[in-house]
Amino acid sequence: MIDVAREEDVWTVTLNRPDKANALTEEMLRDLTRVMREAQQARAVILTGAGKVFSAGADLEAARAGLATSSTWEELSAAVASLPGLTVAALNGTLAGGAMGMALACDMRIAVPGARFFYPVMKLGFLPQPSDPPRMAALIGPARTKLILMGGQKIDAEDALRFGLIDRIVPAEQLLAEAQELVADTRAAEPDFARQIKDMCHSPLSLAPPAGHF
Numbered sequence: 001m002i003d004v005a006r007e008e009d010v011w012t013v014t015l016n017r018p019d020k021a022n023a024l025t026e027e028m029l030r031d032l033t034r035v036m037r038e039a040q041q042a043r044a045v046i047l048t049g050a051g052k053v054f055s056a057g058a059d060l061e062a063a064r065a066g067l068a069t070s071s072t073w074e075e076l077s078a079a080v081a082s083l084p085g086l087t088v089a090a091l092n093g094t095l096a097g098g099a100m101g102m103a104l105a106c107d108m109r110i111a112v113p114g115a116r117f118f119y120p121v122m123k124l125g126f127l128p129q130p131s132d133p134p135r136m137a138a139l140i141g142p143a144r145t146k147l148i149l150m151g152g153q154k155i156d157a158e159d160a161l162r163f164g165l166i167d168r169i170v171p172a173e174q175l176l177a178e179a180q181e182l183v184a185d186t187r188a189a190e191p192d193f194a195r196q197i198k199d200m201c202h203s204p205l206s207l208a209p210p211a212g213h214f
Helices: 026-041 060-064 072-081 097-104 132-140 142-149 157-163 172-188 191-202
Strands: 002-007 010-015 044-049 053-055 086-091 094-096 108-111 116-118
Touching: 002 026, 010 026, 010 172, 026 072, 044 053, 044 172, 053 097, 072 097, 086 097, 086 172, 094 097, 097 132, 108 172, 132 142
Parallel strands: 010 044, 044 086, 053 094, 086 108, 094 116
Antiparallel strands: 002 010
């Protein structure tokens, strides 16, 4: 249910359970985590889904059996965040629940016009995965993060773009081509050079004045 296409140094990872809205099982999460750990040598990774929904989050039966509180969600997000190459979440449709974590861990997110975004953990009686609120808040701010996590709001693609949750809205038929275009320069660059630029983007900026200045 996880497909991996490797075109030279670009890996396209596809959630392939469209009949169940790409709802995630424990097996799928473990497979995704393994793939992301194996992708350390990839220049770029594109994460997408089959069908018209990126992912509905946890499979309901699996969630009731304990998946909702599994540490595997955090392991997956950490594996995505640690990738040295450029990562793009090409969201082919709605992104919901715990599936938000892997998309938040990507370097950028593009989505089709009809995509919606929501994370109803509080309503369901669960906490979000620990890294999800700070990653979301870094993108859209604390108030809008609370709007989604505590206010239970469903955000459409236009608002998601305006908030900064996604970086571009792309017609469905152009989604993967757009993702490929976004990773093209990274694919062509020296791996160490691209890795250093990514590290620089993640480094905190010191605003302290030079010594002797006030």
